[in-house]
Amino acid sequence: MGEARVYFSGGIWLKIGRWRILIDPVGRPVEQPDITLFTHGHIDHISGAPYIYHLTPMFASGATKRLIEIRYPRLAGDSVIPLPLGFELRLGDLLIKTYNAGHIVGSVQYLIEHRDVRIGVTGDLNMVRSLTERPAELLADLDLLVIEATYGSSFYVFPDRDDLYAGIERWAREVLAAGGIPVLVGYALGKAQELTALSSRIIGIKPYVTREVERYNRVFESYRGVRLGWRSLKNNAVKELKGEDSIIVTSSRGFGRLKNLLRLYGIRYEPAYFSGWALSREYPGRGFPLSSHADYRMLMGYIEDARPRKVLTVYGFRRSLAGDVRRKLGIEAEPIEIV
Numbered sequence: 001m002g003e004a005r006v007y008f009s010g011g012i013w014l015k016i017g018r019w020r021i022l023i024d025p026v027g028r029p030v031e032q033p034d035i036t037l038f039t040h041g042h043i044d045h046i047s048g049a050p051y052i053y054h055l056t057p058m059f060a061s062g063a064t065k066r067l068i069e070i071r072y073p074r075l076a077g078d079s080v081i082p083l084p085l086g087f088e089l090r091l092g093d094l095l096i097k098t099y100n101a102g103h104i105v106g107s108v109q110y111l112i113e114h115r116d117v118r119i120g121v122t123g124d125l126n127m128v129r130s131l132t133e134r135p136a137e138l139l140a141d142l143d144l145l146v147i148e149a150t151y152g153s154s155f156y157v158f159p160d161r162d163d164l165y166a167g168i169e170r171w172a173r174e175v176l177a178a179g180g181i182p183v184l185v186g187y188a189l190g191k192a193q194e195l196t197a198l199s200s201r202i203i204g205i206k207p208y209v210t211r212e213v214e215r216y217n218r219v220f221e222s223y224r225g226v227r228l229g230w231r232s233l234k235n236n237a238v239k240e241l242k243g244e245d246s247i248i249v250t251s252s253r254g255f256g257r258l259k260n261l262l263r264l265y266g267i268r269y270e271p272a273y274f275s276g277w278a279l280s281r282e283y284p285g286r287g288f289p290l291s292s293h294a295d296y297r298m299l300m301g302y303i304e305d306a307r308p309r310k311v312l313t314v315y316g317f318r319r320s321l322a323g324d325v326r327r328k329l330g331i332e333a334e335p336i337e338i339v
């Protein structure tokens with residue numbers, strides 16, 4: 001790997017040749033990067049943007065650019081330069097290319113080539129085809145792979161996606177048959193779009209969605225060119241839900257407010273929560289391990305297929321994943337150095 005140095009300090013730093021590249025900055029960076037890349041629009045990957053937009057060119061996919069602008073309106077306009085999927089950006093002796101990451105709308109992996117050194121950075125990944133995402137592409141022939149390890153412990157193996165969808169549908173139909181309203185609670189960006197599609201396409205009921213979900217549903221629809229199928233739930237419409245076969249999709253924050261209204265109007269409801277952590281956590285209602293991330297098996301499979309010369313793990317169970325990559329796959333691996 002020679003000339004490259006990769007470490008985590010409020011984001012992933014990649015120093016190669018004369019380049020200082022910062023990926024997914026969080027908070028104020030201690031040093032000025034030459035360029036900044038964003039893998040996707042979740043807050044824990046973009047929160048550095050307002051601190052550095054005047055210091056460095058920032059690149060992201062079109063959808064991620066839009067999501068950054070929604071979160072930080074003063075970055076609207078040309079603060080973030082859009083990089084379409086598959087586009088090659090050449091800057092002197094540096095070549096940057098984007099690949100689908102399968103995590104949420106606009107999520108990408110980066111392949112960074114400097115002379116003959118090839119480095120892949122995955123961001124958050126998912127390898128399954130879902131109602132809303134295509135599986136992550138594989139980055140091959142790498143000298144170094146920097147891969148997320150959110151669920152990088154062998155405990156986290158998720159059920160088959162179609163079985164999960166079927167289980168969720170069964171649960172929702174039971175709630176409806178008992179005269180209740182199924183309330184699907186999930187992260188507003190990513191999970192809620194999948195839950196909206198699940199309700200409208202699999203269960204066959206266009207769900208009501210709360211405001212935060214509506215905003216991200218619109219971003220999804222405009223970048224994917226598809227309709228998810230939903231209705232917006234205005235506060236004053238909540239009382240109309242009585243006696244109708246309805247499903248609600250909301251973020252947990254939206255659910256906090258909604259709960260009070262449902263109780264006020266005497267509407268029966270049952271919440272369900274959707275996260276990979278449902279394998280290990282208790283929720284105040286049903287929990288389904290429907291994740292936007294790769295599970296342990298998918299992460300190991302990706303590394304085995306990609307066969308990079310070296311692996312660095314970042315986020316989550318980075319130590320245990322790196323250990324398993326060394327022992328089980330015989331590939332050099334370490335948790336990323338945190339500075």
Ligand SMILES: [Zn+2]
Nearest residue numbers: 040042103124
């Ligand atoms: Zn994410």
